[in-house]
Amino acid sequence: QKWPLIKIKILLLHFAICEKYLKYILYTKNLINKFLNLNYVRGLYLNPIIVKIINYSFSAFAEIYGFAGRKYNSQVTKYYNFYNKVGTSETTREINNNLSLKEIHIINVEPLISFLNNIYLILINKLYILYNKIFNNILLLNLSLNNNNKIISNNKLLLNSSLNNNNKTSNNIWFNQWxxxxxxxxxxxxxxxxxxPSCEITMNINDEKTLKIIQNKLGGSIKLRSGVKTLRWRLTNKEGMINLINIINGNIRNNKRLPQLYKVxxxxxxxxxxxxxxxxxxGWFVGFFDAKGIITYIIKNDKPQLTISVINKYLNDIQPYMDILGGNIYFDKGNNGYYKWTIQNKEDIIRLYKIFIKSKSYKLHRIHLIFEYFKLIDLKAYNSIDPATVGGxxxxxxxxxxxxxxxxKWYKGYNYNLKI
Known part of the structure; x- marks a missing residue:
């Protein structure tokens, strides 16, 4: 059965369009309705990618169904005033006849419509598949980034935890030595x-906080000794004593204390x-200093002389101070005789400041004042009020x-009478 002839009127555009993209569009009214009236192809001729796709589609149809017309130089644009071709420039230009209504007789247009519908469905399907791939790749990328962020975050937590544990271990070792x-x-x-068995530590009444640190860690009791300005921490329970021994074992070295530890x-x-x-x-140096150390100044040759010292009955108990920290040791005949390690040089005191600043006793109060002391000494602030002196x-x-x-500030609350 032959298809009936269809009479259609075509509104010619006043744009010059490349010939090979235009010559097949004028075959049918349905084609124009499909590609000009639908919203999704408005501005079709301005999009080179879509024009190329439509060109291939129309060319293929024309070859199959015999509608291919004469081929012209594709580099020359033509204006179709129905059957007459007029040469134009490469750019869009206005035509004398802006609008032209013509009639075209077309036979058997159904195959063209079916073919274009198939092309349209294929394109939509391809675009849908492409969209899904892009969307899935973006989704996978986001998931990958999130997983990487979680891994990095977890690694940071593990690293911080490891560093904290190392710091705690280091602090515990130092405390045990102290x-x-x-x-x-x-x-x-x-x-x-x-x-x-039991363990006792006796300290000046100013050092209650020091004994509290030990009590909070190991237990035991703190009591004021009658008749003297001292406090005593005492530990007697079995579990606490075993814990204490495990903490200080390998760090006890005093001539008297080591034999006592053996018995316990x-x-x-x-x-x-x-x-x-x-x-x-x-930390042993700071601990022994908190027990047997002194920080004070005396007036020597009308000038204050700062001294940090540690005293003990036995030479080998303080020998490590001179061997490792420097300074000097001399024997004092007072109080039935004792040995005294001292540093008096400004450079030595400042060098060892970073060690003694870790003190947990009340002596830390004076350690904090060392730099202020040296500043005032440099200014000779200790001189009496005399116009002839420096500054006048x-x-x-x-x-x-x-x-x-x-x-x-130096003497505030300071009352130390060391027992040798």
Whole structure:
């Protein structure tokens, strides 16, 4: 059955369009309706990619169904005034006849419509598949980035946790060394008549906070000793004593304390570890200083002289100070004789400041004032009010007041009578 002839009127555009893209569009009214009236192809001829696709589609149809017309130079644009071709330039230009209505007789248009519908469905399907691929790739990329961020975050947490654990371990080791030094200086391991072991630490009344630190970590009791301005921490329970021994074992080195530790360890069947080698960062130095140390100044040749010292009955108990920290040791005949390690040089004191600033006793109060002391000494603020002295008159008087104020801080609450 032949298809009926269809009479259609075509509104010619006033744009010059490349010939090979235009010559097949004028075959049918349905084609124009499909590609000009639908919203999604408005501006079709301005999109080179879509024009290329439509060109291939129309060319293929024309070859199959015999509608291919004469071929012209595709580089020359033509204006179709129905059957007559008029040469134009490469650019869009206005035509004398802006609008032209013509009639075209077309036979058998159904195959063209079916073919174009198939092309349209294929294009839509391809675009849908492409969209899904892009969307899925973006989704996978986001998931991958999120997973990487989680991995990085978890690694950071693990690293921070590891660093914190290392810091805690390092702090615990230093504390154990400090506690052993404190026990070597002011401690005592004893066994009661009933065979119960115990440990005691006696300190100045100003050092209650120091004993509280130990009590919070190990338990025990703190009591004021009658008749003297001292406090005593005492630990007697079995579990606490075993914990204490495990903490300080290998760090006790005092001539008196080490034999006492052996006796207590025999009761608990614990092997005593020989004292480890000391270095400048070992907390034992600070612990023994908190027990047997002194920081003070004396007037020598009309000038204050700052001294940091550690005293003990036995030379080998303070020998590590001179061997590792420097300074000097001399024997003092007073109080039945004792040995004293000292540093007086400004450079040595500043060099060892970073060690003694870790003190947990009330002596830390004076450690904090060391730099202020040296500043006032450099200014000679200690001189009496005399116009002839450095600065003279009113200026020197203000400096001297600064020295008086410094001394009030230096001696505030300070009452140390060391037991040798």
């Amino acid at each position: 506690l052993a030094g404190l026990i070597d200086g002011n401690g005592y391991f004893g066994i009661s008549k009933k065979g119960y 360890c025999d009761i608990f069947n614990i092997k005593v570890i020989n004292p480890i080698s000391l270095n400048i960062n070992n 008159g009113e200026n020197n008087e203000l400096l001297y007041k600064s020295w008086i104020y410094f001394n009030k």
